[in-house]
Amino acid sequence: MSTTTVTAPRARLASYSRTFLDRHSSMMPTFAALLIFIALLIGAEMHFGNFLTPLNMSALLLNYAYLLILAVGMTFVIITGGIDLSVGSVMAFTGISCAKLLGEGYSAAVVIPAILLGGAAIGLLIGVLVQYFDVQPFIASLAGLFLARGLAFVVSLSSIRVENESVLWLQTTRWRFGEWYITPTGILALSVAAIGAFVLAFTRFGRTVYAVGGNEQSARLMGLNVARTKVLVYVISGVCGGLAGLVLTAYSGAGYPRNGIGTELDVIAAVVIGGTLLTGGTGYVLGSVIGVLVFATINTIIAYEGAEQAWTRIIIGLMLLMFIVVQRVIVVRSERRR
Amino acid sequence: MERPILELTGATVYFGADAALDGVDFRLFPGEVHSLMGENGAGKSTLIKAITGALQLTSGELRIDGEVMHFGSPHDAQEAGVRAVYQEIDLLPNISVAENISLGTEPRRFGLIDWKEMRERAHAVLADLGLDIDPASILGRHSLAVQQLVAIARAISTEARVLVLDEPTSSLDLDECAELFRVIRDLKERGVAIIFVSHFLDQVYEICDRVTVLRDGKLVGEYLTREFLRIDLVQAMLGRSAESLRARPRLHLADERSTEPFLSARAVSVGSGINDADVDMIEGEVLGVAGLLGSGRTELARALTGIDKLDGGIIRIQGTDESLGNPRSAISLGVVYSSENRRTEGILSELSVQENITLALQAERGVFRRIRPARQRELAMSWVDALDIRPPDLDRPAGTLSGGNQQKVLLARLLALSPRVLVLDEPTRGIDVGAKVEVQNLVGELADNGLSVMFISAELEEVLRVGNRVLIVQDGRILDTVPSEDLTADSLTALVARPEAV
Known part of the structure; x- marks a missing residue:
């Protein structure tokens, strides 16, 4: 008698967890990232005692808004099974162009669309190379990286200060809620993430992104528009690069052609930590948001500790390693089930 | 109409x-x-x-x-x-x-x-x-x-x-x-x-x-x-x-079964795939394996050829215990395996027919004992002739051949190793009727030449026609081993489809 009463709920629990796993196994790495993020916050709070303050948490978003925007674009690209190495350079190019054009007296209403178009153009170039010339995404976007970096130096070899009010407004405005605050750049980054997540989950284009990452050939046979989708994800990533250029220029109050060297790798790291598989097919924008937060928190903790910045790299490296192993384990286990 | x-x-x-x-x-x-x-x-x-x-x-x-x-x-x-x-x-x-x-x-x-x-x-x-x-x-x-x-x-x-x-x-x-x-x-x-x-x-x-x-x-x-x-x-x-395609009548082995089995497995278990399996493979004999998809027939083949590690049991080759820890050691003992997934685990479709045939032999000899190109060609050509691979073009990418000819290329690759035991997992899957009969006949000839062949197929008639004995696998267990002359297509179907409770 007692055994049945004990096993029945347990069996039900098991069947629930099975259903959940069958539906959401691909979210497990994202959950893991969330757990790590929470653990990091709790650990830091216990260690420093004054870490989890509204001011600190608000600054996370402010300081890493550009990274979040880039990560959203990168998530699209990686889900299709591609990679975009150009984002750091695109951000530098659009950032310095923004500062230069504003310095020459153009209004922000002209400059901002122009730099977004610039980012989109480089993205389009990479997308076309990948789709129609069958170039490996790694190589195509590497070409994009050099091109954008070169263009940035063509625009200016040194940093250019920005004095345009409306661009600086993006950064200096602080909307406060008690001790919390948010800047327009923060709102921008969060909106990009929200739109990205929405597009991936609820539009035909978004689902085609997953389909292409699952199996391009099958997606084509299903009658989906693979070519357009593959080009478009690089364009999206390029636009995100442009937006990040704007945000970073506003943040630092200047454009600088050497900005964002190596940023593409930070972005990829954040996206992977957030649970997006580099092989394509699975991933979530929300995961990338968490990935960026993990990345930002580690950076902040290191700064708090006063330790060398090198430690950030080492810790990020170790976490990446861990996540890639976790992902492999998941993939191998799901293969074994078949 | x-x-x-x-x-x-x-x-x-x-x-x-x-x-x-x-x-x-x-x-x-x-x-x-x-x-x-x-x-x-x-x-x-x-x-x-x-x-x-x-x-x-x-x-x-x-x-x-x-x-x-x-x-x-x-x-x-x-x-x-x-x-x-x-x-x-x-x-x-x-x-x-x-x-x-x-x-x-x-x-x-x-x-x-x-x-x-x-x-x-x-x-x-x-x-x-x-x-x-x-x-x-x-x-x-x-x-x-x-x-x-x-x-x-x-x-x-x-x-x-x-x-x-x-x-x-x-x-x-x-x-x-x-x-x-x-x-x-x-x-x-x-x-x-x-x-x-x-x-x-x-x-x-x-x-x-x-x-x-x-x-x-x-x-x-x-x-x-x-x-x-x-x-x-x-x-x-x-x-x-x-008429010309009719499969050869199956061999009748000499009655004296005094011959020691070349390979014998006892109480072999691998995970949940195969449990407590006893298998004897005799030289000059084709051992057919009949079982439904998921019965453990592939797991059995993989266990015997060192692809998967055994969780229990022993494998004896010519009377001595051998641990077939990996395919390499199995190959060196003369035990080779051909996977059921021809496209993903067999043929390298971009490489030429010649490369596909000599691949395993070269791998076994090692990098430092390269087979001379002329010798490679001669070797590959001899197999192309012997197995009647069409078109007989050594430089053609293997992926462009038909399924039946790809299967023959795979057979040639394994035969080039001069194996003693050949384990073929669904060698006739997805190939046309003519090529099927050819592969079946080939298997018979190989056995006549003293090889011990395990022939796994989903088509029971084929197992019956090719095999001298038929091993029936069900739910990871070996149900029985029956000489094929004692079976008909119907009785074998009944055995394979038999509910577990028997």
């Missing part, structure tokens, strides 16, 4: 200078199941691709419902109500069952995907097929058979007027096949025209109304199945008299 729903006239497709399809006429009527038959390379898949928009006709006309159509892409064909389910499951393992069913025609509200409606629709279609699975679950977490049924669910989820089933039964077991046939009959009632391609003649005769036979890209004829004898069908497909 009424007007055909689909009609091809003078359909011609060129690949470079070769005509893959040459002036073929084909018609399909509503509410019929029509089989497309022919050897590999006869032009079946080209015809199907032309119908489904995956490739375009070089010349000729395609009419749907009397109207001339040009399909530029699979999407166009789908718009016209032509849906296809391919042999290799072409679904996406990374997304949910419901999405796989409705991708491309998702229900949308205000331009956005309506997930709830999508799941309900999927649920309804799956229920139609008698499949009770969670539409929200990720496809990759289901078995291949379920995935195949989901592919069919996808095809019939929209208003399909023409449904192409290309080898739909190759990964299904008997019950699932019966289920599929029920679905096909149901669709037929509803007036859907179905093209059914299968290598299994039984299935063709069971389900199809008419059959169109192709050979070398040309039309041989269109026949009513019930008026068309099997032997005539085979003859039409092969274009030579069926």
Whole structure:
């Protein structure tokens, strides 16, 4: 008698967890990232005692808004099974162009669309190379990286200060809620993430992104528009690069052609930590948001500790390693089930 | 007769200078199941691709419902109500069952995907097929058979007027096949025209109304199945008299079974795949293995050849205990394995025939003892001759050969190692009837030459014809080993299909 009463709920629990796993196994790495993020916050709070303050948490978003925007674009690209190495350079190019054009007296209403178009153009170039010339995404976007970096130096070899009010407004405005605050750049980054997540989950284009990452050939046979989708994800990533250029220029109050060297790798790291598989097919924008937060928190903790910045790299490296192993384990286990 | 729903006239497709399809006429009527038959390379898949928009006709006309159509892409064909389910499951393992069913025609509200409606629709279609699975679950977490049924669910989820089933039964077991046939009959009632391609003649005769036979890209004829004898069908497909293809009568081993088995396995277990298996493999004998999909037949083969680590039991070779820890040590003991997945675990389709044949031998000798190019060529050529690999062109990429010839290349690769034990997992899967018979005969000859061969196949008749003894596997256990002269196709089927409780 007692055994049945004990096993029945347990069996039900098991069947629930099975259903959940069958539906959401691909979210497990994202959950893991969330757990790590929470653990990091709790650990830091216990260690420093004054870490989890509204001011600190608000600054996370402010300081890493550009990274979040880039990560959203990168998530699209990686889900299709591609990679975009150009984002750091695109951000530098659009950032310095923004500062230069504003310095020459153009209004922000002209400059901002122009730099977004610039980012989109480089993205389009990479997308076309990948789709129609069958170039490996790694190589195509590497070409994009050099091109954008070169263009940035063509625009200016040194940093250019920005004095345009409306661009600086993006950064200096602080909307406060008690001790919390948010800047327009923060709102921008969060909106990009929200739109990205929405597009991936609820539009035909978004689902085609997953389909292409699952199996391009099958997606084509299903009658989906693979070519357009593959080009478009690089364009999206390029636009995100442009937006990040704007945000970073506003943040630092200047454009600088050497900005964002190596940023593409930070972005990829954040996206992977957030649970997006580099092989394509699975991933979530929300995961990338968490990935960026993990990345930002580690950076902040290191700064708090006063330790060398090198430690950030080492810790990020170790976490990446861990996540890639976790992902492999998941993939191998799901293969074994078949 | 009424007007055909689909009609091809003078359909011609060129690949470079070769005509893959040459002036073929084909018609399909509503509410019929029509089989497309022919050897590999006869032009079946080209015809199907032309119908489904995956490739375009070089010349000729395609009419749907009397109207001339040009399909530029699979999407166009789908718009016209032509849906296809391919042999290799072409679904996406990374997304949910419901999405796989409705991708491309998702229900949308205000331009956005309506997930709830999508799941309900999927649920309804799956229920139609008698499949009770969670539409929200990720496809990759289901078995291949379920995935195949989901592919069919996808095809019939929209208003399909023409449904192409290309080898739909190759990964299904008997019950699932019966289920599929029920679905096909149901669709037929509803007036859907179905093209059914299968290598299994039984299935063709069971389900199809008419059959169109192709050979070398040309039309041989269109026949009513019930008026068309099997032997005539085979003859039409092969274009030579069926007499010459009759399998050789199976060997009768010398009665004295005093010979020590070359390889003997005792109480072998691997995970949950195979339990407590005893196997004896005798030189000069073909040991047939009969069992359903998932019975453990592949696991058994992998365990005996060192691919998978044993969890228990021992393997003796010529009386001494050997640990076959990996395929390499197994090969050095003369035990070789040919996988059932020819495309993914066998042939290297980009490499030439010659490279494919000499690969394993070179690997066994090691990097530092390179086989001279001239010797390699000579060696490869001798196998191409011996196994009658066509076309006898050593430099051709192996992937361009037909399935049967690819299988022979794989056999040549293994035979070049001069093995003592040859374990063949479904060597005749997905190859045409003529090549099947050739492979079967080859297996027999190898055994006559003193090899010990394990022959695994889903086709029981084949196991019976080739094997001297038949090992029956069920649920990871070896049920029995029976000399094949004591078995008939019916009695073997009964044994294989026997419920567990016996």
